[in-house]
Amino acid sequence: MGISAKDKDVWSSKMESERNLEVMFNGAAKHWTDALPIGNGRLGAMIWGSVANETINLNEDTLWTGTPGDYTDPDAPNTLHEVRKLVDIGKFSEATTAAVNLTGDPSDVYQLLGDIKLEFDDSHATFDEKTYQRVLDLDTATVKVQYTTNEVEYVRKHFASNPDEVIVIKISASKPASLNFTVSLDSKLHHHSYVNDNKQIILDGSCPGKRIPPKVYGNDTPKPRTPPKPVKDRNPKGIQYSALLDLQISEGTCKLHVINGKKLYVEGCDWAVILLAASSSFDGPFTKPVDSKADPHLKSLNTMHSAKRYTYEDLYTRHVDDYQALFHRVSLKLSKSSESTMLQNDLNLRESKERVRSFKIDEDPSLVELLFQYGRYLLIASSRPGTQVSNLQGIWNNDIVPAWDGAPHLNINLQMNYWPSLSCNLLECQEPLFDYISSLSINGKKTAKVNYGASGWVAHQVSDIWAKTSPDRGQAVWALWQMGGAWLSTHLWEHYTYTLDKDFLRNKAYPLMEGCASFLVDWLIGSPGGFLETNPSTSPEHTFTAPDGKPASVSYSSTMDMQIIKEVFSAIISAAEELGKTDDALIARVNKAQLRLYPTRIGRDGSIMEWAQDFKDPEVHHRHLSHLFGLFPGNTIQVEKTPELCKAAETTLFKRGEEGPGWSTTWKAALWARLHNSDHSYRMVKHLFDLVDPDHESNFEGGLYGNLFTAHPPFQIDANFGFSAAVAEMLVQSTVKDLYLLPALPRDKWANGCVKGLKARGGVTVSVCWSEGNLDGFGIWSKDGMDVIKKLHYRGITATVEISSGIVYIFDKDLKCVKTDTLL
Numbered sequence: 001m002g003i004s005a006k007d008k009d010v011w012s013s014k015m016e017s018e019r020n021l022e023v024m025f026n027g028a029a030k031h032w033t034d035a036l037p038i039g040n041g042r043l044g045a046m047i048w049g050s051v052a053n054e055t056i057n058l059n060e061d062t063l064w065t066g067t068p069g070d071y072t073d074p075d076a077p078n079t080l081h082e083v084r085k086l087v088d089i090g091k092f093s094e095a096t097t098a099a100v101n102l103t104g105d106p107s108d109v110y111q112l113l114g115d116i117k118l119e120f121d122d123s124h125a126t127f128d129e130k131t132y133q134r135v136l137d138l139d140t141a142t143v144k145v146q147y148t149t150n151e152v153e154y155v156r157k158h159f160a161s162n163p164d165e166v167i168v169i170k171i172s173a174s175k176p177a178s179l180n181f182t183v184s185l186d187s188k189l190h191h192h193s194y195v196n197d198n199k200q201i202i203l204d205g206s207c208p209g210k211r212i213p214p215k216v217y218g219n220d221t222p223k224p225r226t227p228p229k230p231v232k233d234r235n236p237k238g239i240q241y242s243a244l245l246d247l248q249i250s251e252g253t254c255k256l257h258v259i260n261g262k263k264l265y266v267e268g269c270d271w272a273v274i275l276l277a278a279s280s281s282f283d284g285p286f287t288k289p290v291d292s293k294a295d296p297h298l299k300s301l302n303t304m305h306s307a308k309r310y311t312y313e314d315l316y317t318r319h320v321d322d323y324q325a326l327f328h329r330v331s332l333k334l335s336k337s338s339e340s341t342m343l344q345n346d347l348n349l350r351e352s353k354e355r356v357r358s359f360k361i362d363e364d365p366s367l368v369e370l371l372f373q374y375g376r377y378l379l380i381a382s383s384r385p386g387t388q389v390s391n392l393q394g395i396w397n398n399d400i401v402p403a404w405d406g407a408p409h410l411n412i413n414l415q416m417n418y419w420p421s422l423s424c425n426l427l428e429c430q431e432p433l434f435d436y437i438s439s440l441s442i443n444g445k446k447t448a449k450v451n452y453g454a455s456g457w458v459a460h461q462v463s464d465i466w467a468k469t470s471p472d473r474g475q476a477v478w479a480l481w482q483m484g485g486a487w488l489s490t491h492l493w494e495h496y497t498y499t500l501d502k503d504f505l506r507n508k509a510y511p512l513m514e515g516c517a518s519f520l521v522d523w524l525i526g527s528p529g530g531f532l533e534t535n536p537s538t539s540p541e542h543t544f545t546a547p548d549g550k551p552a553s554v555s556y557s558s559t560m561d562m563q564i565i566k567e568v569f570s571a572i573i574s575a576a577e578e579l580g581k582t583d584d585a586l587i588a589r590v591n592k593a594q595l596r597l598y599p600t601r602i603g604r605d606g607s608i609m610e611w612a613q614d615f616k617d618p619e620v621h622h623r624h625l626s627h628l629f630g631l632f633p634g635n636t637i638q639v640e641k642t643p644e645l646c647k648a649a650e651t652t653l654f655k656r657g658e659e660g661p662g663w664s665t666t667w668k669a670a671l672w673a674r675l676h677n678s679d680h681s682y683r684m685v686k687h688l689f690d691l692v693d694p695d696h697e698s699n700f701e702g703g704l705y706g707n708l709f710t711a712h713p714p715f716q717i718d719a720n721f722g723f724s725a726a727v728a729e730m731l732v733q734s735t736v737k738d739l740y741l742l743p744a745l746p747r748d749k750w751a752n753g754c755v756k757g758l759k760a761r762g763g764v765t766v767s768v769c770w771s772e773g774n775l776d777g778f779g780i781w782s783k784d785g786m787d788v789i790k791k792l793h794y795r796g797i798t799a800t801v802e803i804s805s806g807i808v809y810i811f812d813k814d815l816k817c818v819k820t821d822t823l824l
Helices: 076-088 092-102 296-307 312-326 338-346 352-357 365-382 413-417 427-452 485-497 502-523 559-579 583-595 643-656 662-674 678-688 718-731
Strands: 022-025 036-039 043-047 051-059 114-122 127-137 142-149 152-161 166-173 180-187 192-196 201-206 240-249 256-258 263-269 271-280 331-335 732-734 738-741 752-760 764-771 772-780 788-794 798-803 806-814 817-822
Touching: 022 352, 036 127, 036 142, 036 152, 043 152, 043 166, 043 271, 051 240, 051 271, 051 365, 076 092, 076 427, 092 201, 114 427, 152 312, 166 180, 166 296, 166 352, 180 192, 180 201, 180 240, 192 502, 192 732, 201 296, 240 263, 240 296, 240 338, 263 271, 271 296, 312 365, 312 788, 331 365, 352 413, 365 718, 365 732, 413 718, 427 502, 485 502, 485 559, 502 559, 583 788, 643 662, 662 678, 662 718, 678 718, 718 732, 718 752, 718 788, 732 752, 732 764, 738 764, 738 772, 798 806
Parallel strands: 738 788
Antiparallel strands: 022 127, 036 043, 043 051, 051 114, 114 180, 127 142, 142 152, 152 166, 166 271, 180 263, 192 201, 201 240, 240 271, 256 263, 331 752, 732 738, 752 764, 764 772, 772 806, 788 798, 806 817
């Protein structure tokens, strides 16, 4: 009998069912970061759970300020020449000042959609607080709020359906005819709401056609462009949107009334089901809203019409089936010892924020499980095929001007959002990233040609829904960085190494990688020492002290520049070999250029140099770890192949310290894991479990909010994703040919455990179990017709095996195959 790939016990009876994966509160939210998120990739909602008066915040991923922009600067080549001359003569501070004039306009801003407002009758003014519970169940992607008042139990269930593209809320009462409430729609954006003839609430509105100017540009006297760009429309039409709320109510005495033409009043019902559909006029990053033919009102009506064909039970079943097809691919169970399971189950019954608060003492492994799966949940909820990329806050936002505009930042944040998509077995969730890279390549080709006189395409440090590719507005230290698109391009090759999908490589990845490599070859310039260099060059958001004692950020050939370029060049050479394109002229240029790139160097103090020169670092504990890109997520620094650089990387991590925002903490956890250092990797895992008080946030402190959102502060979602990827990296690492088992397992903290369904490079899926810190056994399988050869590694033991497609291979602790079976 064959083994089903969907079977939780796919290879070992040791894989027990997971504990409840719930984010739990015993009261309503007091802050936005206490509310619980749901999402279907495009629509999102935050559930506060207030009893008498509830507000549910809504988001739609295409609601942004602005219109398509001109991401070119005809005057940039002149400024570029000036900056390069200053760098060449060692005037780095002056080059930093001059480079501000290479920066462009700010990105546009992610907006909110609005709010569903629920007002319950006077019986809800007081309720039995002991009966209250608000829970996000990760297994079903459902938020449930329940409480009792006047001996009547009220239950609200919320979910965001991907197959039916609606947000669904069912409100029910245990006593017949006890449900009475008013519902309305509101928004902070320009809007008009009303009840139509079908007793549905409509919310029509628009996003600003121009963003509110940033509070800080970083440059009060920028050099004016010559000639200045003409302003054709000082008040352009922005993206239009429409939301539609429909109510289904129980039969019998239940009634539905219209109030003031804007609200609906539910009276004397057993239950009510709210459906919310929403759409916008966004028609791609190259179409102005004024020219869009998309009708958001009609789209919402059609979506609602389709959704109403199903009962609530059918909508729920379709939602759960769709979600669990992704979520159930990976399971994780951790414990300190076999005796600790009962204690952990007791700990699970506490509020999530209390579990975070006590983690420094109890180090509850089940909370690690929860946060690992929460990252996977959030990626499923914020990034699905056909949606926009998961932005700085995923899809959740409650502000007209969110922190850092909610914009995708390309110098770590957007990339980290998608780190778990491969190893954590959510390949489909990466599709919006590839669509976004395609859009960036179109605008980026114009930026590369006009600004830098280069072929190919380029993207800088921050972007938006319009696929902005020019530098941001502000100081060069963070606004001027030409490697954003190049870093994103490495995700294309990584996707191939995990899937071995040649159609994807040929049709999607290679053309984009080709354009990126073309730009990089042109961007590199010769130096007196014979190396090819990047000039100007920055290490993201970090300054140095120049030899003349002045602060600066602009120099040449920062280590991150070189490591990213090496990664891109290596990837396209390998891709060309796979596709039979090794004779292409570009590949010949790349091969020659690769030999002349600056090497990664070790400084006087034994750490990896962040810049081409061993400049003095005025902030050794800086949050970015840019010069360790080659270790993770890159692959040019490896324990077995570059031991001296790994030793220097370790020194660098000690030098950087453990403090920093959430994304920095999870990056450090992954970096230590790549060094096979379980103690320090776990220290960074533990470091993230620090409860943040929203009323008393400190810059760069990191930590977790009550709803387990990760903090910079304020909220940035990247560390939620980075955490999942880092934990996966601690348990399984791979190259196309190698598989490393439990390379950074904290044996005393997670003494016993199983992980099922992680993906590894080379097109294989892996499940591993261990006890008392030692490997028990593992399973590997491949499908889609791919036979692969893998070299297995575990604590110095190696074995080479051939994995045939469609067969599950079971290995013991000595890496010996003890069983095979057919994968159904």
